[in-house]
Amino acid sequence: AQSVTQLDSQVPVFEEAPVELRCNYSSSVSVYLFWYVQYPNQGLQLLLKYLSGSTLVKGINGFEAEFNKSQTSFHLRKPSVHISDTAEYFCAVSPNQRQLTFGSGTQLTVLP
């Protein structure tokens, strides 16, 4: 079985500041890793994914994440956030690309 821990339920940050959203996972097998974003009253949208290869993954909207196998982490970063980045962010893992296990989410609020 897999589990995902998102260490911060809420992250407030000022516009144009950098941000890091933390994600740790637990699994007895190799997994694929994902970050999704959910804007109010919308479905989830894929930000980025790690399947194999380079541990630094670049996604949409200027986000990137780094897979650290020894620390079982997949933290999401953005060097400069915008008001429009305000949303709920979910980290997810999957052993087989058939079903995803999601964390409980991090609400990112960008302040003017």
Next chain:
Amino acid sequence: ETGVTQSPTHLIKTRGQQVTLRCSSQSGHNTVSWYQQALGQGPQFIFQYYREEENGRGNFPPRFSGLQFPNYSSELNVNALELDDSALYLCASSSGQGAGELFFGEGSRLTVL
């Protein structure tokens, strides 16, 4: 290109009733997954259908059942509703058996009274 659409968007039921939620997959996608998202929580995998067959199931009781039709649209049925079934139900479609790139609908919000 039409995205994933779900209906109804909101509904209210009482305990013990049955509900059917519907999902039209994105054009060209043959796989549909259903997730339950309780308030303040991340989505939880219910099951996945690939070419009309169940292709994986999460930790949900048998009163949660589904169907996929030849046009790849799908239904989620929940019998004997309980208060804890109140949640946002998300449908996601993808191409092939992999779940790597899921395209989500906006969900159906179910309230059980």
